[in-house]
Amino acid sequence: MLTKEQKYEFYQALIDKNKDYEGVFFAGIKTTGVFCRPTCSARKPKLENCEFFKTAQEALLASFRPCKRCRPLSPPGQVSKLIQTLIEAIEENPSKRWKDSDFTKLSVDSSTARRQFKKRFGMTFVAYARARRMGLAFKQIRDGETVIDAQLNTGYESSSGFRDAFSKIMGAAPTQFNKHHLILKASWLDTPLGPMIAVSDEEALYLLEFIDRRGLEREMEKLRLKTKAAIIPGRTEPIASIEAELKAYFEGSLTTFKTPLHLLGSHFQKLVWKELMNIPYGQTRNYAEQARAIGRQTAYRAVANANGANQLAIIIPCHRIINSNGDLGGYGGGIIRKKWLIAHEKHYKPTSE
Ligand SMILES: [Zn+2]
Incomplete structure (x- = not known):
C-alpha cells in the first residue's frame, strides 16, 4: 500500500505529466x-478519484482497463500490431478464458503471443487476460454488496462483462441465488503486502489469499465445487475478525490467530496444516523436519504438496517452511512476500523465548 506522501507525489507527477515517472506508477x-x-x-482527475499502482497487473486486478489514449501497456511509439489486436480482442470480451485454439481464430501464433507479451509487459498474454478477468470479478468483492445492488438496478444486465466474469469465477450470477444454496x-482486504481476498460463511473462514497468487482462480473453483456454494461479495463476523487480526499481525502485535477456520482438505492435508500452526511465530522449519513432526519421515514431498494446497495464507504459516539448505523455497504468494513475512516475524518475535 502506498503512503499518503507517495500518493501526493504521484498525483503531482500525474498533473505535471512528468516523464520521469513513466513506469514508476x-x-x-x-x-x-x-x-x-x-x-x-x-484531462486529469481529482485526487480522490485516483488510485495508484506500481504495476499494470495490479491495476488490472483492481478492475481498471487500459486507457485507449495513452496505452499504458505499450512502450510509447512501439506498439506491435499483434499486441494491439490481442488487447482489443480482450476488451471486446473481458470475461473470456483464453485457449490456444482462440489464437488460431485470430490468426495469431500462441507462442509468438506469449513471447511478445512477456517481453513487453513482463507477463504472458494469458496472465494479462486472467488479471483483467479476475479484476472484473474482484471489482464487486472490493466494492461490496451495494455495488451489485446498484448495478442490478442500473443496467447491470447490459454490462455483461461484470456478470459473466462474476458468475464464471464465483459460481452463479447474483440473481440466481436461493436460500438452499450455501x-x-x-x-477484499488491503494489507501492506498487497490486497488479499477472504472467503467465509457466518461461522468460519474458508480462504485467505493474496489476490495475485498464482492459481487463485483454480482455488476459487475448487472451493466452489467442494462446498457447492455460491460466493458473493459481503462481510461476515469471521471476515471482520480476520481483518482486525491481520492489522495487528502486520503491526507486529499479534502472533497467534484466533479467527475460526474451516479446513477443506484430506485427512493428511489437515494433519500437515495443523502441524504448520504448531511452528512458533518467528521460527522456521524445513520439509524434512515438518515430515518428522507428523511422524511421516519419508513423506516430505507429500508434505510439500499439502503445504502448497493451503488456502489460508499467513494464518496457516506455510511461509515458515524453508529448504533444508537454508534457501527460502517456494511460496504461492511469491518469494518476496515469504522473505518479508519471515523477516517481519523474526523482528517482532517475543523476546522471552
Ligand atoms: Zn490515459
Whole structure:
C-alpha cells in the first residue's frame, strides 16, 4: 500500500505529466474505470478519484482497463500490431478464458503471443487476460454488496462483462441465488503486502489469499465445487475478525490467530496444516523436519504438496517452511512476500523465548 506522501507525489507527477515517472506508477481513474500512464494527455482527475499502482497487473486486478489514449501497456511509439489486436480482442470480451485454439481464430501464433507479451509487459498474454478477468470479478468483492445492488438496478444486465466474469469465477450470477444454496461471502482486504481476498460463511473462514497468487482462480473453483456454494461479495463476523487480526499481525502485535477456520482438505492435508500452526511465530522449519513432526519421515514431498494446497495464507504459516539448505523455497504468494513475512516475524518475535 502506498503512503499518503507517495500518493501526493504521484498525483503531482500525474498533473505535471512528468516523464520521469513513466513506469514508476500507473493511475487508475475511478470515474472512468481506465488506468493511465503518468504522461497521459487526457484531462486529469481529482485526487480522490485516483488510485495508484506500481504495476499494470495490479491495476488490472483492481478492475481498471487500459486507457485507449495513452496505452499504458505499450512502450510509447512501439506498439506491435499483434499486441494491439490481442488487447482489443480482450476488451471486446473481458470475461473470456483464453485457449490456444482462440489464437488460431485470430490468426495469431500462441507462442509468438506469449513471447511478445512477456517481453513487453513482463507477463504472458494469458496472465494479462486472467488479471483483467479476475479484476472484473474482484471489482464487486472490493466494492461490496451495494455495488451489485446498484448495478442490478442500473443496467447491470447490459454490462455483461461484470456478470459473466462474476458468475464464471464465483459460481452463479447474483440473481440466481436461493436460500438452499450455501452462501460464502468474499471481501477484499488491503494489507501492506498487497490486497488479499477472504472467503467465509457466518461461522468460519474458508480462504485467505493474496489476490495475485498464482492459481487463485483454480482455488476459487475448487472451493466452489467442494462446498457447492455460491460466493458473493459481503462481510461476515469471521471476515471482520480476520481483518482486525491481520492489522495487528502486520503491526507486529499479534502472533497467534484466533479467527475460526474451516479446513477443506484430506485427512493428511489437515494433519500437515495443523502441524504448520504448531511452528512458533518467528521460527522456521524445513520439509524434512515438518515430515518428522507428523511422524511421516519419508513423506516430505507429500508434505510439500499439502503445504502448497493451503488456502489460508499467513494464518496457516506455510511461509515458515524453508529448504533444508537454508534457501527460502517456494511460496504461492511469491518469494518476496515469504522473505518479508519471515523477516517481519523474526523482528517482532517475543523476546522471552
Ligand atoms: Zn490515459
